[in-house]
Amino acid sequence: MDIKQIDKEYIANTYARFDLQLVKGKGSFVYDENGKEYIDLGTGIAVNAFGVGDSAWKEAVINQLDKIQHTSNLYYSEPCALLAQTLCKRTGMKKVFFSNSGAEANECAIKAGRKYGETKKGKDYYTIVTLKNSFHGRTITTLSATGQDVFHEHFTPMTGGFVFAQANDIDDVKTLVKNNKCCAVMIELVQGEGGVTALDKTYVQELEKFTKEEDLLLIVDEVQTGNGRTGSLYAYMEYGITPDVVTTAKGLGGGLPIGATMLGDKAASLFTPGLNGSTFGGNPVCAAGALSVIERIDERLLAEVKEKSAYIFNELKGAKGVKSVSGLGLMIGIECEKDAGEIIARCQKRGVLVIKAKHKLRLLPALNIPMDVLKKAIEIIKEECER
Ligand SMILES: Cc1ncc(COP(=O)(O)O)c(C=O)c1O
Incomplete structure (x- = not known):
């Protein structure tokens, strides 16, 4: 079954999709139909607050479904x-x-x-x-x-x-x-x-x-x-x-x-x-x-959001190929010297999903993204901005 072809044929043509089908995930990782892993910094456009398949959320949803x-x-x-x-x-x-x-x-x-x-x-x-x-x-x-x-x-x-x-x-x-x-x-x-x-x-x-x-x-x-x-x-x-x-x-x-x-x-x-x-x-x-x-959005989690935000700003502000970094918390825009679309495509190839806002890269990671996962993704973004 060629899902991309079926989508093109039957779904109203309102979205310019990436050439990527996501089939499953866990936390801040998502996987395509070939099993390739990606670090997800888009979270379905700021939707999956605790990433994919968050167990407490799933339990609450399933409990209610049972009622x-x-x-x-x-x-x-x-x-x-x-x-x-x-x-x-x-x-x-x-x-x-x-x-x-x-x-x-x-x-x-x-x-x-x-x-x-x-x-x-x-x-x-x-x-x-x-x-x-x-x-x-x-x-x-x-x-x-x-x-x-x-x-x-x-x-x-x-x-x-x-x-x-x-x-x-x-x-x-x-x-x-x-x-x-x-x-x-x-x-x-x-x-x-x-x-x-x-x-x-x-x-x-x-x-x-x-x-x-x-x-x-x-x-x-x-x-x-x-x-x-x-x-x-x-x-x-x-x-x-x-x-x-x-x-x-x-x-x-x-x-x-x-x-x-x-x-x-x-x-x-x-x-x-x-x-x-x-x-x-x-x-x-x-x-x-x-x-x-x-x-679960408590003081501890909010402090972590601020800490991760500060990390991203510190890493990217003044980095080679980066013109400016904007936003608040884990809602971040990166203005690059090179074309944002091309950088996003290269990050995707290297297993990092980033989205766009106007001409900028937009990062909206899960609020609970582990620091080591975030660091890995930011390193790749930095390299691709510089390239
Ligand atoms: C600030 C703001 N308001 C409203 C909307 C519309 O939300 P929805 O797509 O859920 O209708 C969006 C979506 O991106 C948004 O960012």
């Missing part, structure tokens, strides 16, 4: 309730809406923003300021929120009600809020798809102050940065701010699809029955796996 795989949101469900409770206790948020993906979590946050504007100021106050170079998802509305024209091509008309500010320029946000009837500001703290660049701390803190003064919701999209990825449970904790809404997905599920929109004090009572919903949202199997992930 019931799905209930619908017409009934109470233990994993879903306990996950929401744990998320709220760990973040100080007050309520959680569960969905299946990052885009869906952001759709809910956008609804929260619009409902907040309507409630506090009137129906016209629906505009949301997002940042240029952002990425918020692939649905028409989250694409509309995405501040990159290239994603809007072919799909116009986009959903109205989004204006775009230059990142790290507080005056730009202030001008946009002055000239539009706004309800919220929505940001990624590290623009992932946009090239792994972290926002300035002072800017983010000014933004928090400004949104409070103007009574706007501050929505932080932590779909990629969340769940330990940046060295804190959520990246906003690194920035010393308290957002009104936090969205997340990816690593939360540890490999199964789940999205979460966490609502703080200002947003907690915006939703009433019927205003949002999702058939699969908070699915008990996904929620049980997510609970196992969140419970």
Whole structure:
């Protein structure tokens, strides 16, 4: 069976795949159909937080599968309730809406923003300021929120009600809020798809102050940065701010699809029955796996994430062939002198899987990648950047 050929024939042509089929894995190692081993620094784009086949996660998922795989949101469900409770206790948020993906979590946050504007100021106050170079998802509305024209091509008309500010320029946000009837500001703290660049701390803190003064919701999209990825449970904790809404997905599920929109004090009572919903949202199997992930992102693990991050920055900053290293925690972008695609292909040949963000290499290893495995992979990346 030629899986690659079948894929090409039958799967919608939306992905430019690497010429590689992954069939199994364990921890930070994955294997192709010929048994070749790779160190995985992509983790399914920041999804497999504890690597492949993590035993505690598997146990939680299988235990739940043995009980019931799905209930619908017409009934109470233990994993879903306990996950929401744990998320709220760990973040100080007050309520959680569960969905299946990052885009869906952001759709809910956008609804929260619009409902907040309507409630506090009137129906016209629906505009949301997002940042240029952002990425918020692939649905028409989250694409509309995405501040990159290239994603809007072919799909116009986009959903109205989004204006775009230059990142790290507080005056730009202030001008946009002055000239539009706004309800919220929505940001990624590290623009992932946009090239792994972290926002300035002072800017983010000014933004928090400004949104409070103007009574706007501050929505932080932590779909990629969340769940330990940046060295804190959520990246906003690194920035010393308290957002009104936090969205997340990816690593939360540890490999199964789940999205979460966490609502703080200002947003907690915006939703009433019927205003949002999702058939699969908070699915008990996904929620049980997510609970196992969140419970194990503790201070010790977060300290390890920071230590490994520092190691990567130290090794690669100023290395031959490396122009710059950016990001936070284990979400790292490497700008190389040579073409990123070629370096990625050579790393792949040598058994290291790295992905791309714009023109950079992007590293998103498992939070628990063993140090010796990480060192081996970084050595290969370094050599390939230099070559
Ligand atoms: C910051 C951010 N928001 C939203 C999304 C969309 O998430 P999903 O693909 O799960 O819909 C992504 C995906 O890369 C993301 O990085």
